[in-house]
Every structure is written in structure tokens, then in C-alpha cells.
Amino acid sequence: MFDEEAEAMVTATGIAPGSEMTAQMEQVEERNVSGVLHIASIFASHMVLQRNKPIAVFGALAADCAGMEVVAEIHDFDGSLIAQEHAYSSQNVVNGFSQWRVMLPAQPEGGPYTLRIVAGNDAIEFDDVLIGEVWLAGGQSNMELELRNSEHADEALEDCADPLLRFYNVPKTGVINRNAENTSSWQESSPENSGVMSAVAYYFARKLRSELDPDLPVGIVDCYIGGTSISCWMSEDALNSSDAGRDYLTRYQRAIAGKTQQQFELETSEWQSQMDAWNAAVETVRQTNPNATSSELSEQCGTCPWPPPLTPTSQWRPCGPFHAMLERIMPYSLAGFLWYQGEEDEQYSGSYRELLGMMIGEWRALWSENLPFLIVQLPQWINGKTAADGNDPMRWPVLREAQWDAAQSIDNVYAICTIDCGEYDNIHPLDKRTPGERLANCALRQIYGMDRVPVHGPTVLGFRCDPNGRVRLFFRYAHGLHFEGTTPGGGDDDDFDGQLPTLVRVPEHSGFELAGSDGMFHPATAAIFVDCDIDDLVNSRVNVVDYNATEFGIPINSRSIGTITLATPDVPEPVAMRYAWRSWGPAPLFNDDGLPAQPFRLDLTDHTSPVESAEPVTPDGTAD
Structure with a gap:
């Protein structure tokens, strides 16, 4: 039986249609491990490193090597040394590992280079490394919606080949998944690769590539999960620092109270079977009616079985992706953040502005830098049945106001308006070029100083x-x-x-x-x-x-x-x-x-x- 608290947990969003989610896979070799040396999985061949600021290289050493020296080097194509720096791993051992971080000196754009990391007799090298601009794309399903599923996808993919535009998909998970991290990689933009890239982030990066120096590499770190609330991307300490954040934690604790691990597994398995069946039914309908609305899909396929059950390992629980995704790539050197999220927090729109400001502050503290934060203000949307009943709950305007206020009141935060976008009865509008390019124009003007680029509406x-x-x-x-x-x-x-x-x-x-x-x-x-x-x-x-x-x-x-x-x-x-x-x-x-x-x-x-x-x-x- 639903009580008011439980009903409030129901989300309107879910996963972006057709999005590639992290799945279970056969065990693979540790790709960033050599002897005692472990390097964070975001470091890989073909990566893009941030230009013109110190480059953070980080990882861990085996526990018995605490205090050992770690050296990072950048070499040119002919083997000549471009940059070198060293650091010592921490004397504190956590979960069997001693952490280390080397800060290489700032470098201009260029490449391809080789990045080499050495600890004692162990070493790891990454090749085809470029230095340019790197942005992190975060949020939920509308950032998650992939290029292959967006409007004019076939045309976009045919024209997306660009060896200087690269992306890294952080594995989507609520608990650390080293196997998934070992299969992740940096990829060049190409018809074969870019279909699984965030469509918004792709159009953002493509616009930067076309407007900035033609030889300037652009990298995107995709870090998002559909259906996540803002609380999923914050730490327990941050959430506990406010009444609004504590409310998210309380609702979660109530949802899992008294359940056994066996119950969690059974509920998750049953939900996954229902979700798979529903997705199959939707795919069948869309084969004959590609433009079917959400209401039509619900009529023919039944209500989407969302949300999934909350468990201690769920991607959708408070703090889950923060620890399993964001902390795993922190503090990879960045130019800034892109953020498209808020739909999942509709029920709690009144507290969204407070939590958004707290999250921005926490992310910047993790990176030890006042990085630019670019927000997509939510577009238009309403559920078809809600509209037919003449019952607009008027929560999305409050969310939009919160996003806009953050941009007006927090230093180095900007928002783009997408009120002319959106699709009736479809919470996942397929036009991702408009928000992507508006984000790029915002960056070009506010971050890169191109005053000729228009970014302000009336x-x-x-x-x-x-x-x-x-x-x-x-x-x-x-x-x-x-x-x-x-x-x-x-x-x-x-x-x-x-x-x-x-x-x-x-x-x-x-x-x-x-x-x-x-x-x-x-x-x-x-x-x-x-x-x-x-x-x-x-x-x-x-x-x-x-x-x-x-x-x-x-x-x-x-x-x-x-x-x-x-x-x-x-x-x-x-x-x-x-x-x-x-x-x-x-x-x-x-x-x-x-x-x-x-x-x-x-x-x-x-x-x-x-x-x-x-x-x-x-x-x-x-x-x-």
C-alpha cells in the first residue's frame, strides 16, 4: 500500500530510451595495473588531457608500498621528454591501498604524446594522448540520451568522424565496478563509436571544435545515469548538512528498512524482468509507429515499471553514483562541467535550488578549483494525461527558476534557456542539437571570451x-x-x-x-x-x-x-x-x-x- 512518502518517490523520468547501461560481463584483465602500481581507469590511450593548467595523474599503490615515489612523464613522438613530476604515495592505507597523485606542470594543446607512470620497477604507458579542452557532462536521462537515439541521428553519425574529438563513458553503476572500468576506454568520434556518446555533449564538443582552433582537441567525460535525483551526485556529508538533503536520506532509509539481501535481489530481478518486457513491447510498437507518444505507449504497453526498487547497491540511491562514478574520476583535470538534470526532483522542487548550490560547491571543492558550471534550464514538458485533466502541478517552473537563480547568484555558473524546446508528452525530447550548441555558445562567450557569440535572450x-x-x-x-x-x-x-x-x-x-x-x-x-x-x-x-x-x-x-x-x-x-x-x-x-x-x-x-x-x-x- 502506498503512503504519501512512498508515492513521492515515484519518478517521472527513468532511463533515456535505448541508452547503453553498464551490464554484467565476463571478468576481464586489469588494464591499468602493473605489479604494485594502479592507475585510475579514466587514464587510457587516446585520452585528452586538459591544457594550460596542472595535469592531475592519480591512482594507488599496494599497501606495502605506502610512501613510495611515483613518477609521471609526458614524452613526444620521438621519445623526448616534455614534462616530468613526482610525488609520494600516502602513508595512510585505505581498503588495502595507498593513494597517490602527481601534478604534472601545465602544458599547451598538442600531441599525440605518450604518458608514462613509474613506481619502483613497475610502469604503465598510454599512447596517442592529446592535450586540449576537457569537459565533464553530468546529469540524468536528457544528458544520457545518446547520439544514436537523437533527432537526425543517421545524418549526425555519418558526419561525426573527428580524430580530435574524443570521449570517455564512465561506467554507469551505483557501486564500484572494476570489471566495467577495465572495459571502459577513451574513443575517437566516429560513426562506429559516437552513437553511445551523450548527444548533448557531442553537439557541444562539435561546436567547440568548429569555433576554436581547428587543431585544438576536445574531450568529453560522460558521467550520468538516467532517473537519478540530484542527491545521487552528492556525498552523505553534503546531504546531511541541510534539512532538504537529510530528507532524501531519510526517504531512502525508510525504503530499504527491514529488508534482507535476498529480498533486494528478488525485487531487483523481478523489476528487471518487467522492465525488459516493457522495453520489448515498446520497441514492437515503435517499429510500426516511430512517433508514438508516451500516452500511446502506456495505453498499448502498460505503465512503465519505474522506479526500480531501491537497494544498498542501486544506481538511483542517494550518494551511489557520487561514490561509484564521480569519485572514481576525480580530480581529472577539466575545463568545466555541463549539467542537465532536475526532472527527477520534481516532487521536491522547492528544495532544488539549495541542493544545486551545495552540489556545485562540493564538486568544485573536490577539484580544488572554481570550475565553470554550465546548466541546461529544463525545457517544456507535461504528461499527456495530466494536461488532458487540466492539472498542471507547476513544479517545473520552480525547477527552472532554481536553475536560473543559481546562474545569477553563484560565481562562474551559467544557464542556457531551452523553454522553446521540449516535446509534448515526451520527457526525453529528441532535439539535442539545440541545447548542445547553446551550451557551446555559452562556453565560447563566457569561458573562451568570444564576445561575438550571442547567448542572451530577452x-x-x-x-x-x-x-x-x-x-x-x-x-x-x-x-x-x-x-x-x-x-x-x-x-x-x-x-x-x-x-x-x-x-x-x-x-x-x-x-x-x-x-x-x-x-x-x-x-x-x-x-x-x-x-x-x-x-x-x-x-x-x-x-x-x-x-x-x-x-x-x-x-x-x-x-x-x-x-x-x-x-x-x-x-x-x-x-x-x-x-x-x-x-x-x-x-x-x-x-x-x-x-x-x-x-x-x-x-x-x-x-x-x-x-x-x-x-x-x-x-x-x-x-x-
């Missing part, structure tokens, strides 16, 4: 309310501000799109809503005014909601300021407004870079300092 700067109940919103990054379509995918909206000018939207299609003192939101008519400049902003006593307007290197008056006026007779005295504040709904506001406005909400009674009280602005856009 962003609200302030508002003004007039006595007639109208609300005027002021936007920056509003060049070419216009309405385009309504919800992702068009459909009937395409016909509507040609019926009105691109500067006006009727209430049902604007995405804007106003609420009065009763708290009830009503759709509002939205009209864009294009002839607005900085004088309009200063003279209108606008209530500022964005005090960081110049932080991105673009003074607020150096590009056009756009305005939108909202009104509805249902709300004569508005006290709150919101835009695109639905799991699935109209979100038609764009600029001429083709970038959407992110969802937002405003308290219109929050009368902050007006613009004219800020620092005077000179004609060239700088503070006086």
Missing part, C-alpha cells in the same frame, strides 16, 4: 505600473524583440502565427499572466514597443529587478531596450506577473538572435530603487 530589466492597470516591462538583449509561435513544435500555432503582427499576442497565446490581490493569475494581452531607448528607461521611474545589467560587459544602453505592455480587464490592479510559468504553455518571446526569453515572475508591489537613482550613464554606456 531579459527583464525592470517594470512600471500605471494607474490604468497596465504593466510596462523593460527588457535588455531586446534587439529585434518579437513574438514567434507559442509552444514548441508549432502545430496549430503555426496557423495562428500568421494571423497577427509579431509585436502583439492575445492573452491565450502571449505567455504573460497578471494577478490581483486574490492571487489568481489571468492571461494578459502583450504588445511590444520597439522605439524605446535609455531615456525612456530613466524617465519612467522603472522599478529595477536586475541590478547586474552591466556585469556581462554589455552596458544596458549600448543595445536597444525593448518594452512590452501587459493588460487584462480581469485584473484592474495587478500585484504580480509571470511569463511562461507553466510546465507546458505559450513562450513566444524572442530576440533577433533567435534566443528565447527565460521564464520569470515578478512581485509588482516590490518597489525597488528606480533607475534614475543608479549611477549616471554617459553616452558611451559607461558609468560616470
Whole structure:
């Protein structure tokens, strides 16, 4: 019998369709072991090492070799020495091993090289090693969705051969699986290899390859599991440091309480049989109807048997992948992190922002570096039955707000908006090129300093309310501000799109809503005014909601300021407004870079300092 706590554990996501999961396999030889020397499995021939910062090389020695010297060397193709450094393994022995870490001096991009590690009489060499940019791609099923299963997969795979684009798939597991690690490897991008790479990460890496130096290698470390909550990627210490984190641990402990190992094994075996049967049924349906929706699949195949049972070895338990995956590759030198996750935490959306900030802090502490953290803000999605019942739980807007707030309030964290993406009744949208390339554009501008790359959609700067109940919103990054379509995918909206000018939207299609003192939101008519400049902003006593307007290197008056006026007779005295504040709904506001406005909400009674009280602005856009 389900109680409220147990029902809350049910996930909406699961594993990305067709994703390659770590499976049991015959025992294979230890590939990174020579005598007493053990090297972390992420080190392998064909790997990419991070340029322009110290290169961490790490592993372990047998217990009786604690304190022994370990030497790491990089050699050129002719055997000449490029770099060398040494360290001594720890005197502390944990689980029969003494840990060591050598920090090789920073190197520019180049290769192929040989990386050689020596401890006493034992040595291991890796060849065809490149030095370039390395990013870790983390999260759950939408990061996990593989290139072979994404939109236009055949075309992408035909054109993916690139010896300077390489990837490493961390084995997906909830407990350390050395056998799986021994079969893992770095691979070059090719039609034969790249099908099992994260589609989002592939398009990110491909864009970097095309925009940066053509001789610059790019490596991706794929580290994700579909259906994982944010708690899976944090340590017990981190989760125990907050009420929200402790709640995840408490729910898990309740789920496994009183069960024997035999029960865990039986439950897992039964679930796997059900999941295999369901996947087979889905595959049969898709052979005749490739575009079957989630609702149609459920009608014909039954409800997906998800979530799997929680066990002490489950990939989906709190902290499991953190220990079995992330810690196994930490601190492999990186340029930064990519993060696409949050769907699994829908039930606990109110605490997501706190945990996201904690996780970012913990990851950076593990790497001892304030690494860039790039977030994919969740796209549109709603379950078909939920939509048909007219019951939007409105949790995804809270998750999106949490992700956006993290990017605005945490140093060196950025988010891309994908509110124009998503598929109705499909939590795994197949277009992964759009989020992948937007992540790349974000990195190109914010991390690599390419100011010409557009990354900002229209962003609200302030508002003004007039006595007639109208609300005027002021936007920056509003060049070419216009309405385009309504919800992702068009459909009937395409016909509507040609019926009105691109500067006006009727209430049902604007995405804007106003609420009065009763708290009830009503759709509002939205009209864009294009002839607005900085004088309009200063003279209108606008209530500022964005005090960081110049932080991105673009003074607020150096590009056009756009305005939108909202009104509805249902709300004569508005006290709150919101835009695109639905799991699935109209979100038609764009600029001429083709970038959407992110969802937002405003308290219109929050009368902050007006613009004219800020620092005077000179004609060239700088503070006086």
C-alpha cells in the first residue's frame, strides 16, 4: 500500500530510451595495473588531457608500498621528454591501498604524446594522448540520451568522424565496478563509436571544435545515469548538512528498512524482468509507429515499471553514483562541467535550488578549483494525461527558476534557456542539437571570451505600473524583440502565427499572466514597443529587478531596450506577473538572435530603487 512518502518517490523520468547501461560481463584483465602500481581507469590511450593548467595523474599503490615515489612523464613522438613530476604515495592505507597523485606542470594543446607512470620497477604507458579542452557532462536521462537515439541521428553519425574529438563513458553503476572500468576506454568520434556518446555533449564538443582552433582537441567525460535525483551526485556529508538533503536520506532509509539481501535481489530481478518486457513491447510498437507518444505507449504497453526498487547497491540511491562514478574520476583535470538534470526532483522542487548550490560547491571543492558550471534550464514538458485533466502541478517552473537563480547568484555558473524546446508528452525530447550548441555558445562567450557569440535572450530589466492597470516591462538583449509561435513544435500555432503582427499576442497565446490581490493569475494581452531607448528607461521611474545589467560587459544602453505592455480587464490592479510559468504553455518571446526569453515572475508591489537613482550613464554606456 502506498503512503504519501512512498508515492513521492515515484519518478517521472527513468532511463533515456535505448541508452547503453553498464551490464554484467565476463571478468576481464586489469588494464591499468602493473605489479604494485594502479592507475585510475579514466587514464587510457587516446585520452585528452586538459591544457594550460596542472595535469592531475592519480591512482594507488599496494599497501606495502605506502610512501613510495611515483613518477609521471609526458614524452613526444620521438621519445623526448616534455614534462616530468613526482610525488609520494600516502602513508595512510585505505581498503588495502595507498593513494597517490602527481601534478604534472601545465602544458599547451598538442600531441599525440605518450604518458608514462613509474613506481619502483613497475610502469604503465598510454599512447596517442592529446592535450586540449576537457569537459565533464553530468546529469540524468536528457544528458544520457545518446547520439544514436537523437533527432537526425543517421545524418549526425555519418558526419561525426573527428580524430580530435574524443570521449570517455564512465561506467554507469551505483557501486564500484572494476570489471566495467577495465572495459571502459577513451574513443575517437566516429560513426562506429559516437552513437553511445551523450548527444548533448557531442553537439557541444562539435561546436567547440568548429569555433576554436581547428587543431585544438576536445574531450568529453560522460558521467550520468538516467532517473537519478540530484542527491545521487552528492556525498552523505553534503546531504546531511541541510534539512532538504537529510530528507532524501531519510526517504531512502525508510525504503530499504527491514529488508534482507535476498529480498533486494528478488525485487531487483523481478523489476528487471518487467522492465525488459516493457522495453520489448515498446520497441514492437515503435517499429510500426516511430512517433508514438508516451500516452500511446502506456495505453498499448502498460505503465512503465519505474522506479526500480531501491537497494544498498542501486544506481538511483542517494550518494551511489557520487561514490561509484564521480569519485572514481576525480580530480581529472577539466575545463568545466555541463549539467542537465532536475526532472527527477520534481516532487521536491522547492528544495532544488539549495541542493544545486551545495552540489556545485562540493564538486568544485573536490577539484580544488572554481570550475565553470554550465546548466541546461529544463525545457517544456507535461504528461499527456495530466494536461488532458487540466492539472498542471507547476513544479517545473520552480525547477527552472532554481536553475536560473543559481546562474545569477553563484560565481562562474551559467544557464542556457531551452523553454522553446521540449516535446509534448515526451520527457526525453529528441532535439539535442539545440541545447548542445547553446551550451557551446555559452562556453565560447563566457569561458573562451568570444564576445561575438550571442547567448542572451530577452531579459527583464525592470517594470512600471500605471494607474490604468497596465504593466510596462523593460527588457535588455531586446534587439529585434518579437513574438514567434507559442509552444514548441508549432502545430496549430503555426496557423495562428500568421494571423497577427509579431509585436502583439492575445492573452491565450502571449505567455504573460497578471494577478490581483486574490492571487489568481489571468492571461494578459502583450504588445511590444520597439522605439524605446535609455531615456525612456530613466524617465519612467522603472522599478529595477536586475541590478547586474552591466556585469556581462554589455552596458544596458549600448543595445536597444525593448518594452512590452501587459493588460487584462480581469485584473484592474495587478500585484504580480509571470511569463511562461507553466510546465507546458505559450513562450513566444524572442530576440533577433533567435534566443528565447527565460521564464520569470515578478512581485509588482516590490518597489525597488528606480533607475534614475543608479549611477549616471554617459553616452558611451559607461558609468560616470
